[in-house]
Amino acid sequence: MGEVINTVKNIGEENIDYVTFVPDGEPTLDINLGREIASIKREVSVPIAVLTNASLLFLEDVRNDLYEADTVSVKIDAYNEEVFRKINRPHPKLKLSEILDGILDFSKRFKGKLITETMIVKGINDSISEMEKVAEFISKLKPHRAYVAVPTRPPAEKWVKQPSEQKLLEIYNVFEKHFPGKTELLIGYEGEAFGINREKPIESILAITSVHPMRIDYAEKLLEKVGLNPKETLSKLVNEGKITIVEYGNYKFIMRKIQPIR
DSSP, X not given: OHHHHHHHHHHOGGGOSOEEXXXXXXXXXXXXXXXXXXXXXHHXXXXXXXXXXXXXXXXXXXXXHHTTOSEEEEEOOOSSHHHHHHHHOOOTTOOHHHHHHHHHHHHHHOOSEEEEEEEOOTTTTOOHHHHHHHHHHHHHHOOSEEEEEOOOSOOSSTTOOOOOHHHHHHHHHHHHHHSTTOEEEESSOOOSOSSOOTTSHHHHHHHHHTTSOXXXXXXXXXXXXXXXXXXXXXXXXXXXXXXXEEEETTEEEEEEOOOOOO
């Protein structure tokens, strides 16, 4: 922990958003996790975040360790046991029902920010019925933010595929229905800003649509305000493969094009 604390002080606490536990593996397997978090917090005022697959949250001592953190991200990819085993391939002794119960118990006592991440894999957990159940469960956690992700890195299995933008939009709307304004997409693009920058309107549009689908009529009004031809600009972005246009309900939306797995 000394190395972490010294690094934070050398960089400057004011320049760091979080000290994050995200090792090459599952951080809650570390029996000293709670002590390590407490040690860092005694020395520096930077918030502590832990990214966990949540598989051990049914254990009380693991939950106690994570109560020390300021932000905890938990992975919830399925509500159905069979789907859970296909997408997460857990240890045979792990049971999804116990894991979900543990996450729910943790959420009731945790005082920090709880965020969730749900990875969508084509043909495995991308059915609307499964995502309805996942979103309904997540709503019980009262999350600060719920991220919906797709595979963007080379997977362990070649059969792993990304869902279509249309399917992703449908799933996004399922989540938005259960906790409005708290859903964001993780589809492989890191923009410079999430507000409209009049000097960089295209970058702003790409940044926004990388996390939120945007109604096309709203996008056109924004582009018009900064002096761009809306239809020409959007058509150019579509042709360049930067955005895609999908329909949902009675409206058309623009979304950041899902980046292919590389």
